[in-house]
Amino acid sequence: MKTINVGLIGCGFMGRTHSNAHRKVNNFFDLEHRPVLKAICDNNGEKAKAFAAQWGYESVETDWQRLLARKDIDLVDICLPNNLHLEVAVAAAKAGKTILCEKPLARDGKEGEQMVRAVEKAGVPNLVSYNYRRIPAVALAKKLIDEGRLGRIFHYRAKFLQDWTISKDLPQGGDALWRLDVKVAGSGVTGDLLAHCLDTAVWLNGGVAEVSAMTETFVKERKHQLTGKVEKVGIDDACAFLARFKNGSLATFESTRYARGHKALYTFEINGEHASIFWDLHDSHRLQYFEHRDPGYLRGWRSVHVTDGDHPYMGNWWVPGLTIGYEHSFVHQLADFFEGIAKGQPAGPTFRDALETQYVCDAVLKSAKSGQWEKVKAAK
Amino acid sequence: MKTINVGLIGCGFMGRTHSNAHRKVNNFFDLEHRPVLKAICDNNGEKAKAFAAQWGYESVETDWQRLLARKDIDLVDICLPNNLHLEVAVAAAKAGKTILCEKPLARDGKEGEQMVRAVEKAGVPNLVSYNYRRIPAVALAKKLIDEGRLGRIFHYRAKFLQDWTISKDLPQGGDALWRLDVKVAGSGVTGDLLAHCLDTAVWLNGGVAEVSAMTETFVKERKHQLTGKVEKVGIDDACAFLARFKNGSLATFESTRYARGHKALYTFEINGEHASIFWDLHDSHRLQYFEHRDPGYLRGWRSVHVTDGDHPYMGNWWVPGLTIGYEHSFVHQLADFFEGIAKGQPAGPTFRDALETQYVCDAVLKSAKSGQWEKVKAAK
């Protein structure tokens, strides 16, 4: 088995999900490659050391440029805030590293374009961590669509609702709350949550042609963690948009952090001529499926408990009826990434795939300002 | 159209459901017969008068024997407490009346046997109001079973859970609370709720061979409404039993009025070799159906919204997606009863059908006392 030496940058929430995936992937998937936790990198040295101890990294770096310079690192795993993706990814590409980058690709399309150019010029394997594609029920949805079970698509609707920023006392910025700081995050729910919805949507239903959007910032000012001062909030707390896909279907998308009662309600529904599909992250092990071809008096939404051996990825886990959870989508992502490398067929979403999502986000934010329908730039 | 002159006895909850059915049935069903609300009878004259005004009865009686003596009455509708079923039904049969009788048939099998003999000797049309058979989703379950979709049956399970008698301060007996008075009701949840479960079960799955039961009376004494004294409670507050059906399937049945959170949770589930069915009165317009013959990765419980024109009874109501409710089961019952009379083919459950349910109840109560498995007497 070939080893892949991993250097992971960033000890936050995503650093944990990726480390866990690296540690587990070979226990459950038969692969040609095996990741080795070579180095963890964080500019906070104490944090990095503790993280290394907890996850079993062999060494610690506090400067990502030193990490990239190391010859014993094959894969750079970027688990940094959005504003750092561009610089690190471009440098990693130049250093010839395989790159796994947290989503969204970047703060906007312009940054994304530079990143795409860098990895394509360097010819390095690259993947953006839109992990929800690899939830088994979502992968099953893809399979059903590819089998042609839905027929012509009329409607797509997705939402991603949370409720964790309603309190006015919540500060913005700093380690745990950089997602509320527009300079770091680039945008609010658009880049954080709608980007997930869009990655899935484009994968399942093809490109988005045009959008009409609105955004809102409900709490206008928050104390900034780093400056200690009350500052204007620059991110979008909520964003909703109408869209027309290139295949003629209509869509609504919505995201917010002000939907009381929803922690991470990412749902999508697709209505086709012959069948429909619905999925909900809160019950991520189920796919709802309606087939019009069933006898009239027996038609109904089927709640498919996606835990059987013939469901995507599930043959590698336990036995029918026993669920897996959020973290496993990262394991599947790694398995697919490595399998793609082994076969020389890149697994998606590549940086270029992710640029398409970035362009839709750009059009959404532009439309929210212009009050007009905006066309989406083509990524391919 | 032929008229059927109705004399209804009892102005309680069931008097209302039956009166409503009589008033509505011809608005929605094309029938040869039309009921006319000829007379309402209650020993409380004031109550009867008010009821007549509210529902449009042409006359009032306070003595049920006088009602039976009237030649202008064709159908006697017995909406009385259980202890009065025997005497009134036997007299009505002798008077040659068509009889609709509230469930359960009687307080026990011995009373029931006399009633069966009376109607069969008189040759009068007779029906016992086990109304849940006529919920469209339940009728659809019957259709699926009759089509052979389930194959060999392995399991049947039913429960009927309520929570309205938990308070110790609730009295027993009298007008509204006769169901808690063992002399009037004959038993507690067994005759009131399990009888419903059993009527459906025998209809869907055939006869019950033997049972092992337990009962409990959680609140041992309650004030009696009529005597004003604290008296021993004679009814079963809760009853659960194991059963073996004649077809070899196993069953569990349970009922209680001490299940906090459930108002009228009547559910049944049938597991067959090829398919399973689940129904719940709280969402009575849905039938859950699982078909093993679906492709493996697409198997799931279908939630059939039983509101289409090709669902039982539903073509007579509104349009797809729009629900009906509890009261409509009584309308369907009347439509079927009248159609049976028109065709000369009795609709079930007849008194004899209902005797079978009574015998199971008898065996259940006997087993709860004996601590033994008890065989069920054959009704046919």
Added chain:
Amino acid sequence: MKTINVGLIGCGFMGRTHSNAHRKVNNFFDLEHRPVLKAICDNNGEKAKAFAAQWGYESVETDWQRLLARKDIDLVDICLPNNLHLEVAVAAAKAGKTILCEKPLARDGKEGEQMVRAVEKAGVPNLVSYNYRRIPAVALAKKLIDEGRLGRIFHYRAKFLQDWTISKDLPQGGDALWRLDVKVAGSGVTGDLLAHCLDTAVWLNGGVAEVSAMTETFVKERKHQLTGKVEKVGIDDACAFLARFKNGSLATFESTRYARGHKALYTFEINGEHASIFWDLHDSHRLQYFEHRDPGYLRGWRSVHVTDGDHPYMGNWWVPGLTIGYEHSFVHQLADFFEGIAKGQPAGPTFRDALETQYVCDAVLKSAKSGQWEKVKAAK
């Protein structure tokens, strides 16, 4: 008890729901008034006669102007296609009749304005039949909002999804399919379905300030039932829009007749600072409620089975746990209308209330054409 002589115009689906309500209302509600089914009117005389026989109307008219001229008619119940509302309602107002008019008020705001002027000038009681306000769970939602349980509202989202016009072979126009004929209906899903969503939304959340919409006609041509020719389809098959309410909350609305698997999926959700509410017509007897004030580890969406005596309207029906259905919303509407007349306090939605909904529909259709955000005209 005072009688109100009813003259109902139109023997279609709505003629049935209204007739049923007139027949039932006094059986279940204690009111000062009692409707009498005096006359049914339809330009098809045979149909009217059969309808009269089925529902118990005393007389038949084939010319609505003759009906309005009758002095023994107190209330005119307009169950006609949308294009006839204006003329009949204005004439009925001039004749001094109490008016109950099916929704939407009219084909557009201009027609609606004339109708409002007519009833207000005549001073006659008037109500538009947006019946879903009177589903008990929806009325409970209103009660919770009025109690201040939600706090500041951030989001409103509603959709009304159907799937009955997907087949290209379905014709347009004529008796049963006038909803597909733009000349008769005025619009497609906007006036038919979104109007329902908007009536509820404005009632629960106040006025809509501005909208950005898109519409689509998936099947461009259909055979017309009346001409027998294939003609262009003028209605919107689907419509989605973004909205900003006057209270600062954001909204998404969507409706279509191309959402496979949904017969009449009208849902709405409101997210407030302290609590959220969700409702679904397919399970109309349940209200989903989330309260943030519950202890953290016990927070969850409560599925309230709206069948208790202390739930709106439900004390008038059966006992806890037993459901009512679609038709009962019309009974409640009539009870409220009559109670309003008795008290001299008009029940809503009056014609003027309904004009507000009409203005939003106008803005939606305008925006779909202009590709711009459009302001909503003020109705009050």
Added chain:
Amino acid sequence: MKTINVGLIGCGFMGRTHSNAHRKVNNFFDLEHRPVLKAICDNNGEKAKAFAAQWGYESVETDWQRLLARKDIDLVDICLPNNLHLEVAVAAAKAGKTILCEKPLARDGKEGEQMVRAVEKAGVPNLVSYNYRRIPAVALAKKLIDEGRLGRIFHYRAKFLQDWTISKDLPQGGDALWRLDVKVAGSGVTGDLLAHCLDTAVWLNGGVAEVSAMTETFVKERKHQLTGKVEKVGIDDACAFLARFKNGSLATFESTRYARGHKALYTFEINGEHASIFWDLHDSHRLQYFEHRDPGYLRGWRSVHVTDGDHPYMGNWWVPGLTIGYEHSFVHQLADFFEGIAKGQPAGPTFRDALETQYVCDAVLKSAKSGQWEKVKAAK
């Protein structure tokens, strides 16, 4: 941090769940101890080698007695079929090893008693792997009960339904199908599935006093994998029983492998005076909770999404809304076991706790044969 050297015996399904737990526990829980995967043991050497490679065991043994003799092994993890628990556990106790044993404790109470004596005599830490106690939603149920939220308990009901042995062509016995071989398993669903239900029930609701049971073997003969001959099936395919708890509450329990449509439907419900609880393994991240103290018109079953930081165990995983799955219950079990060792307070269920479950199983199987109610032997 102290290391605990693990020797795990058995490379089947449970060997995998335990190995995964050993590898993960320190990544997510702060503990004094850290397990080291010292040795894997299986009498099939090839299998053991492959397993060692996949999971990172340092050495391989093919004879469990040799493993027990090793001084570098601290903890013996028994993942063997039921018939081997007794011999291995007693020997491990004698060797002074800490013992983690898969459930059920043994094939019957007699075997269990010897095991209890052995570990208590040796004074070694011991735990039986009834992992479902450590599903966060189940642990939350325990917390609510301990807080007294339910009040007096009236009812307990549990079932564990599967459908994987319906086919007559499925053989019995051998590596993967030893659960169907009565000599190896001891019993069928009673020891395999009902034992899970009983462990939870006794933990949540106290001891069981007496039971009345029935069992069935639907497929009477199956080919045996080892002998190649068609042999009588000795296990119970299905088992249902009535029970009375020592606290006076009534219960129904049911398990089967013939419930089409259910893969692993383990559900339990508890009805108390003030509140009720429901849980379902198929949606294991949710706890349904009903509180009668809520205002009457707002009462409803709350669907608690057990993924918050203040829910049991969940603070150690991801962020609110993101689910974990089946495997994590084993991680929690290990964390609790190690914490108990560190504190000197044994975590349950100990061998003695598990003996109580075993005694109920014995009484159930005895009752199914005798047709009588049977008392449950006391374990403490």
